[in-house]
Amino acid sequence: MQTEKIVNHIVSWLNNYATNAKVNGFVVGISGGIDSAVTSTLCAKTGLDVLCVEMPIHQAESHVSRGQEHIQFLKETYPNVRATIANLTPVFEAFKKEVLMEGKQDIVDMVLANTRARLRMTTLYYYAGLEKLLVAGTGNKVEDFGVGFYTKYGDGGVDLSPIADLMKSEVYALGEYLNVAKSIMKAAPSDGLFGDTRSDEDQIGASYPELEWAMMMNDAGKQETDFEGRNQEVFKIFKRFNNANKHKMNPIPICEIPNKFK
Incomplete structure (x- = not known):
């Protein structure tokens, strides 16, 4: 780098x-x-x-x-x-x-x-x-x-x-x-949104190095069945958050009106 x-x-x-x-x-x-x-x-x-x-x-x-x-x-x-x-x-x-x-x-x-x-x-x-x-x-x-x-x-x-x-x-x-x-x-990474010292890892269940690894594996097309133990657990955590938060990462959906209705 x-x-x-x-x-x-x-x-x-x-x-x-x-x-x-x-x-x-x-x-x-x-x-x-x-x-x-x-x-x-x-x-x-x-x-x-x-x-x-x-x-x-x-x-x-x-x-x-x-x-x-x-x-x-x-x-x-x-x-x-x-x-x-x-x-x-x-x-x-x-x-x-x-x-x-x-x-x-x-x-x-x-x-x-x-x-x-x-x-x-x-x-x-x-x-x-x-x-x-x-x-x-x-x-x-x-x-x-x-x-x-x-x-x-x-x-x-x-x-x-x-x-x-x-x-x-x-x-x-x-x-x-x-x-x-x-x-x-x-300092442990924290969003500071709860008025206490809980860390991001406390909330997510995985550390940032683990999440970076999971993100790279996901981009490479890997599936959770490709891993075992902690790696599989981290990959599942990543996929759960990634799927649940697509609404944040994708553009706001627009209801397109067919031309025949206009």
């Missing part, structure tokens, strides 16, 4: 896209995780205006501290970086008071987790519209096109995706090259 060339390519791509779109730069939601750290650093390297936004909603303290550490690093390294905090906890609590909270608790919890992501998307687009910026997505390839591990119209609602053609392991390689804080590099 030619890390430096990939970094330069993405930075050039971001610059060209922003120039053609006639915008001032980018807005990035900072979570304290590796994906948002790498994405925001790549945006910062363009020299264009970059607004980093923290959006805590009952956030775990470890996520908050890592996010603040990263923002401080960016501001000290890149003069084009600014930051702001939008505390969305009161907004989230107000929303909960206005909607029905009936149903199985695990389903309610998941729906509310997705609501957090959608509140954050709305916040990012508020700042994007206010300051003529593009919302830079932070999804990687295995999340966006493998298991669909993101919220539709939440963290999946973006203007452009700088790292969506990179596997998680490749994002870590870029993080190392870009001097992302060790606390972020070592």
Whole structure:
């Protein structure tokens, strides 16, 4: 992997896209995780205006501290970086008071987790519209096109995706090259949507290296019967998420009206 060339390519791509779109730069939601750290650093390297936004909603303290550490690093390294905090906890609590909270608790919890992501998307687009910026997505390839591990119209609602053609392991390689804080590099990946420290692996049942392997096997046309033991279990997990989340990865279906009806 030619890390430096990939970094330069993405930075050039971001610059060209922003120039053609006639915008001032980018807005990035900072979570304290590796994906948002790498994405925001790549945006910062363009020299264009970059607004980093923290959006805590009952956030775990470890996520908050890592996010603040990263923002401080960016501001000290890149003069084009600014930051702001939008505390969305009161907004989230107000929303909960206005909607029905009936149903199985695990389903309610998941729906509310997705609501957090959608509140954050709305916040990012508020700042994007206010300051003529593009919302830079932070999804990687295995999340966006493998298991669909993101919220539709939440963290999946973006203007452009700088790292969506990179596997998680490749994002870590870029993080190392870009001097992302060790606390972020070592932290277990987490979507931070439940207000606790549960990791992505806790939710999915497989690690990112395992999911990357399963994604490559799937692309190669393999079937679950081709594997045994843990490999078969991981492949099943990948296929389950991949099939269930096709609605996120495929274009929105359109009901096409026959010409004879028009």
